[in-house]
Amino acid sequence: MISVSKLLCDLDAEGDGLRYDAADGSSKPQISRVKQRRPVVVWNLTKRCNLHCSHCYAAADTEVAPGELSTAEGKRLLDDLSDYGVPVVLFSGGEPLVRDDLFELIRYADDRGIRPVLSTNGTLITDESAERLRDAGLRYAGISVDGLPERNDEFRGKSGAFDAAVRGIRACLDAGLKTGLRYTITERNASDLRGVVELLRNEGVDRFCFYHLDYGGRGADITDLDLSPEAKRAAVKELCDLTRTYHRRGEEIETLLVGNYADAAYLIEYARRYIGSDAADRVHSYLRRNGGDPTGERVADVDYQGNVHLTQFWQGYSLGNVRDRPFSAIWDAESNPVLRRLRERTDHLTGRCADCRYQDICRGGSRLRALTVHDDLFAPDPQCYLRDEEIAPSSPPETSAD
Amino acid sequence: MVEKPDRYRVGEHPREAVEHEWEIFVREEERDPLRHVGSVSAPSADVAYEQATKLFAWYANDLWVCPARAVHRYTTDTLDDDAELVELGSGDEKRTHEP
Numbered sequence: 001m002i003s004v005s006k007l008l009c010d011l012d013a014e015g016d017g018l019r020y021d022a023a024d025g026s027s028k029p030q031i032s033r034v035k036q037r038r039p040v041v042v043w044n045l046t047k048r049c050n051l052h053c054s055h056c057y058a059a060a061d062t063e064v065a066p067g068e069l070s071t072a073e074g075k076r077l078l079d080d081l082s083d084y085g086v087p088v089v090l091f092s093g094g095e096p097l098v099r100d101d102l103f104e105l106i107r108y109a110d111d112r113g114i115r116p117v118l119s120t121n122g123t124l125i126t127d128e129s130a131e132r133l134r135d136a137g138l139r140y141a142g143i144s145v146d147g148l149p150e151r152n153d154e155f156r157g158k159s160g161a162f163d164a165a166v167r168g169i170r171a172c173l174d175a176g177l178k179t180g181l182r183y184t185i186t187e188r189n190a191s192d193l194r195g196v197v198e199l200l201r202n203e204g205v206d207r208f209c210f211y212h213l214d215y216g217g218r219g220a221d222i223t224d225l226d227l228s229p230e231a232k233r234a235a236v237k238e239l240c241d242l243t244r245t246y247h248r249r250g251e252e253i254e255t256l257l258v259g260n261y262a263d264a265a266y267l268i269e270y271a272r273r274y275i276g277s278d279a280a281d282r283v284h285s286y287l288r289r290n291g292g293d294p295t296g297e298r299v300a301d302v303d304y305q306g307n308v309h310l311t312q313f314w315q316g317y318s319l320g321n322v323r324d325r326p327f328s329a330i331w332d333a334e335s336n337p338v339l340r341r342l343r344e345r346t347d348h349l350t351g352r353c354a355d356c357r358y359q360d361i362c363r364g365g366s367r368l369r370a371l372t373v374h375d376d377l378f379a380p381d382p383q384c385y386l387r388d389e390e391i392a393p394s395s396p397p398e399t400s401a402d
Numbered sequence: 403m404v405e406k407p408d409r410y411r412v413g414e415h416p417r418e419a420v421e422h423e424w425e426i427f428v429r430e431e432e433r434d435p436l437r438h439v440g441s442v443s444a445p446s447a448d449v450a451y452e453q454a455t456k457l458f459a460w461y462a463n464d465l466w467v468c469p470a471r472a473v474h475r476y477t478t479d480t481l482d483d484d485a486e487l488v489e490l491g492s493g494d495e496k497r498t499h500e501p
Contacts, residue, residue, distance in 0.1 A: 067416035069481075076481035305417055307441070317457060318423075319440045323482040324412045324475040336439050337428070337461045375456050 001209070002263050002290070004240055004255040007283045008271060009247040013254055018087060021289045031087060031115055038085040039300040039331065042092050042119075042312040043077070045069075045102065046304050049095040051121050052157040067305040069322075071101040075108050077302065077322055082112035084328040092119040092312065094304070097129065103136040110137030118142065119182065122168030123161055130168075130175035141172045142209060144182040145196060147189035155188065166203060173204045180207030180254075186225045190235045194242060201246075201253065210239060212259035212383065214313035215372040223372070229385035236263055236385075240270050259313075261293045261365045262384045265358035269390055284361070292363030296342040300331060310342065314368045338377070342367060351380040356391040406490050412475040413484025417441070423470035424450035428462035441470055 001019065005011040017023025017030040047065035069077065081089060089109050096102050097120055109116040118133065122143035125133075133141065146155045149162035156162075172179040181200055185193065197208055213226045227235060236257065243255045257263045264287045272280035291298070294311075301309040307318035308330045319339060320330035334340040341348055349364045356362065364370070365381030373382040417423040421443045427436040439458065444450035450467040458465055476488060 065416075070483050073481045073483055080481070305415065307417070307423075316443050316453065317440060318442075321417065321441075323415060323480055323485075324477045326479055326481075329479075335437065337430075338439065338457050341461075371456055377457065377460075 001294075002257045002261070002267065002287070004243045004257060004267065005247070005253060007267050007286055008240060008244060008275065008279075009252075011247070011252050011254060019290055020286045022286065038087060039294075039298050040088040040090065041081055041086050041327070042090045042299065042301045043074075044092050044094060044301065044303045044312065045074070045096045045099050045105070046094040048098050049093055049121070050098065050124060050158075051095070051161060065304065068099075069304065069306050071104060073306070073323070074101070074105050077306075077327065078105070078109050078112055078114065080322070080326045080328055082109075082114055084331075086114055088115045088117060090117050090119055095121055095124065097124040103132050106133065106136040106138050115139050120144070120168070121156070121161070121165060122172075123158075123164035125168030125171050127171045127174065130171040130177060133172070134175045134177050138177060140178045140180065140207075142180050142182045143169050143172070144184075145200070146184055146186075147192040148195050148199070151189050151192055166200075169200065169203055169205060178207070179205060180209055181205055182209050182211065184211040184213055185227065185232075185235050186213055186222070187227050187231065188225055190227060190231060193235060193238060197242060197253075201251070206252070207254040207256075209256045209258055210235075212257070212263075212366075214259050214311075214366055215369050226383065229383065232260070232383060233266065233385040236266055237270065240267070240274075244274075259366065260381070260383055261362040262381070262386050264290070264292065264361045265356075265386050265390065268358070268361075287361040290361070292361050293365055293367070295367055296339055300327075302327065310339075311368070341377070345378065348378040349380075350376070350378050352384070352388070352391065353378075353380045355393050356386075357393045358386070358391060407478050409476050409478050409488050409490075410480050410482070410485035411488050412477060412480055412482050413486075415482070415484070417470040418443070421445045422450075424454075424467040425470050425473055426450075426454045426458070427466040427468070428454075428458050429464035430462055432463055434463075436464070436466060442467075 003013060006013060012026040012028045014028050014031050016026035018032040023030040046068055047061060096118060106116040116138050117140040118138055119142050143165055145165050146152050152162040153159050169179055215223055239255060246253045268280050268284050271283045296310045299311050301312040302322060306322040308320050308327060309315055309318055319336060345364055346359055353364045365384055367377055369381050369383055370379040371377050422445060423441050423443055425441045426439050428439050429436050442450050442453045444453055447467050454465055454467060
């Protein structure tokens with residue numbers, strides 16, 4: 001997760017310590033005073049969902065899937081995560097609000113010292129449930145909207161989904177919950193990016209997370225909808241420009257990019273071209289501390305049946321199952337060669353990643369996309385949009401980032 | 403002090419979401435034991451093997467796949483609601499566990 005607003009506009013946020021080891025210089029209360037040592041854990045509470053989105057990494061369905069961890073099992077999982085030092089659990093799905101015990105599990109996580117946050121389509125959130133989420137201790141609700149109304153509803157497979165999500169956003173904001181947008185950028189909706197930000201900004205949203213498409217679940221079936229590298233570059237530039245425009249007029253929105261660490265290098269090039277070399281050096285310094293793609297290190301996933309995955313997008317391979325081994329033991333088991341090699345991936349990257357000058361801040365980007373497209377865990381990320389002259393292991397080019 | 407472990411049989415919970423789940427075992431060198439390295443989702447053993455190959459072929463000599471539903475799990479540490487303690491016989495049990 002790369003904060004555009006932090007890096008380009010110096011906006012302080014609660015994640016400064018966790019993400020950049022920069023808690024001391026931040027004016028905001030911090031999730032963690034030090035950079036995380038343990039992963040943020042995404043817990044897909046259920047596979048069931050009231051929508052059927054074309055890009056769903058969890059391949060969620062409207063039917064109940066068997067084998068969900070029970071409330072009691074979930075609490076034991078949270079005990080283990082707490083003892084292990086996991087800083088944040090992202091309750092996700094499917095749609096987590098279809099589970100009646102969501103509030104109880106959020107409260108339990110909070111009581112155990114884990115920061116509970118939520119990923120939801122927002123369409124089931126009412127005024128009452130938003131207040132219950134707040135009272136249970138939820139710290140943040142990320143609500144998915146993937147385009148302006150017509151496009152979003154097409155993507156989500158349900159007419160009226162956009163309006164229902166906006167009602168959910170309003171309910172959360174009215175309840176005093178920190179609430180943000182989750183938006184997966186594809187060829188279909190890239191042109192809606194600016195419009196969605198403006199529309200939701202008018203609703204009072206001030207945090208906007210943009211996800212690159214990863215090739216897991218149903219996302220693997222729509223790789224043809226992924227942006228071309230040049231279009232991806234243009235979309236990221238538009239987000240950078242938009243963020244700076246808002247900040248220049250005094251609206252301090254928080255904007256973040258997720259799922260493609262080519263963005264890290266691009267932000268340095270952008271800063272160098274449009275802000276100055278000192279800014280580029282500062283951005284580079286933050287990103288070194290951030291450490292690049294977090295797969296298998298700073299992010300983990302537990303699915304509804306208790307299978308542990310390298311990220312939430314990588315559901316096709318499981319490291320183990322929490323019903324027969326604690327999460328902490330599974331995550332620490334570097335006898336697993338995939339886990340071990342991923343953690344030392346810079347020694348194994350091939351092709352243009354092998355001698356990329358930004359390897360230390362990107363770490364090869366998405367290994368799942370490389371595996372899906374090239375059948376090779378350490379091949380270049382097919383969605384790296386950096387130009388050869390930008391990544392050459394020499395001095396940076398005079399002009400770039402356009 | 404040496405004592406027998408309390409070991410539980412994990413319940414027969416489904417492990418299959420969209421496709422079948424296959425436990426993967428690899429042998430790094432010819433004389434090494436097989437090692438469990440997780441599981442993959444796949445519609446058949448052949449596809450599971452293909453997927454596991456992409457992850458482990460560079461590493462392993464041998465690669466075995468086994469339907470997860472055929473694996474019965476016994477563990478000393480479980481969060482499973484349905485886990486049942488398996489009583490060990492008393493007396494001359496030789497396999498013991500250093501806690």
